[in-house]
Amino acid sequence: MNILVVNCGSSTVKYQLFQMEDEDHYNVMAKGVVERIGIPGSRLEHHTPSGDFVEEQPVANHRVALELVLATLTAGKARVLSSIREIEAVGHRVVHGGEKFTGSVLITDEVLAAIRSFADLAPLHNPPNILGIEACQELMPGTPQVAVFDTAFHGTLPEYAYIYPIPYEYYEKYRIRRYGFHGTSHRYVAERAAKMMGRDLGELRLITCHMGSGVSFAAIRYGKSIDTSMGFTPLEGLVMGTRCGDIDPAIIFFLMDKEGLSAKQVEEILNKKSGVLGVSGISSDTRDIEDAAPHNHRARLTLEIIAYRAKKYIGAYYAILGGLDGLVFTAGIGENSSYIRKSICSGLEHLGILIDDERNTVRRKEAFISRDDSPVKVMVIPTNEELMIARDTWRIVRTMR
Numbered sequence: 001m002n003i004l005v006v007n008c009g010s011s012t013v014k015y016q017l018f019q020m021e022d023e024d025h026y027n028v029m030a031k032g033v034v035e036r037i038g039i040p041g042s043r044l045e046h047h048t049p050s051g052d053f054v055e056e057q058p059v060a061n062h063r064v065a066l067e068l069v070l071a072t073l074t075a076g077k078a079r080v081l082s083s084i085r086e087i088e089a090v091g092h093r094v095v096h097g098g099e100k101f102t103g104s105v106l107i108t109d110e111v112l113a114a115i116r117s118f119a120d121l122a123p124l125h126n127p128p129n130i131l132g133i134e135a136c137q138e139l140m141p142g143t144p145q146v147a148v149f150d151t152a153f154h155g156t157l158p159e160y161a162y163i164y165p166i167p168y169e170y171y172e173k174y175r176i177r178r179y180g181f182h183g184t185s186h187r188y189v190a191e192r193a194a195k196m197m198g199r200d201l202g203e204l205r206l207i208t209c210h211m212g213s214g215v216s217f218a219a220i221r222y223g224k225s226i227d228t229s230m231g232f233t234p235l236e237g238l239v240m241g242t243r244c245g246d247i248d249p250a251i252i253f254f255l256m257d258k259e260g261l262s263a264k265q266v267e268e269i270l271n272k273k274s275g276v277l278g279v280s281g282i283s284s285d286t287r288d289i290e291d292a293a294p295h296n297h298r299a300r301l302t303l304e305i306i307a308y309r310a311k312k313y314i315g316a317y318y319a320i321l322g323g324l325d326g327l328v329f330t331a332g333i334g335e336n337s338s339y340i341r342k343s344i345c346s347g348l349e350h351l352g353i354l355i356d357d358e359r360n361t362v363r364r365k366e367a368f369i370s371r372d373d374s375p376v377k378v379m380v381i382p383t384n385e386e387l388m389i390a391r392d393t394w395r396i397v398r399t400m401r
């Protein structure tokens, strides 16, 4: 089955075309990204096993972007299909599934209406996801479309983990609660971790650390997410590229008062100017911070805060899991930065986390980085959300045949 996986952001469309025999046997026929949609300098980057292609042309909106993707897949020198009809299903990444969706679903009018109704909860993310779905429905009428939600994997959080201690009426009125994000990534690496360990996911206690420009950790007991660090929005939790993570909420009101800022302005500061960028004053990219650390105090401090806060989450999740079998690092930082992995794990030997320095030099490939005698297996696992979306789509569409 040929499955197109689509991930629409506010100004980007990322895509991958899978040829799936079954869940474990597949081939990536092409992948790429359309960038700068609706702004000058739009371009498509397209990769196939036979070469890489770049096309620069104005792309006014998501529909035009998807038209360009479909045209590139089916015509010209970069084509891998002879017609759009060869795409048998489309899988969409959708950020917010609210409380309604705890798994992937076939997109119907009712599902699309529900996704629209969650736009309030994810104002930056769900609207472009919806544009992508609508464009594909128009361009490929009759082709089944599946939604895979970032929030769905955390649908198993117990009530006491997702209700915030604020007046309960705000949960009832606005559904303010912990939702959690990066669920597709946490689910993927948890499944891979079980495979690597040669154990059943249903018997493992895992902490999965998704550390990219956004950062979230999840506590996964016997295959189910029981807590996660992102909350009502992706602003809560660990230190991120430009997001603050956990802070005292009173800081918001103090800043509004002292600096004469509006709520929107403070929101912007906490989302776009905080985290790694805010503390270091250098960059939101931890590579720049690692480079600057030997001669810059605030760069060193940033790395110390990242590690310190990560340790606190690992300790907390260890406690609620009642022990730990595996610790997984994934995404840009988790897959690449041996320095940050090491600084998080050092000092956690009393929890049974013993890192092997030589093994910890690994980058972007699956590997154990713990010592053979480490009671907790520590792993690096490159995430693959697109594959997860393709698999879910394959499973759902196959049953329709």
Ligand code: AMP
Pocket (backbone or CB within 6 Å): 211, 212, 213, 214, 241, 284, 285, 286, 287, 331, 332, 333, 336, 337
């Ligand atoms: P992602 O959001 O998963 O694409 O991750 C992007 C982030 O990963 C970048 O902003 C960097 O902070 C980080 N990153 C990527 N490569 C490296 C690396 N080699 N060393 C340290 N950090 C890295």
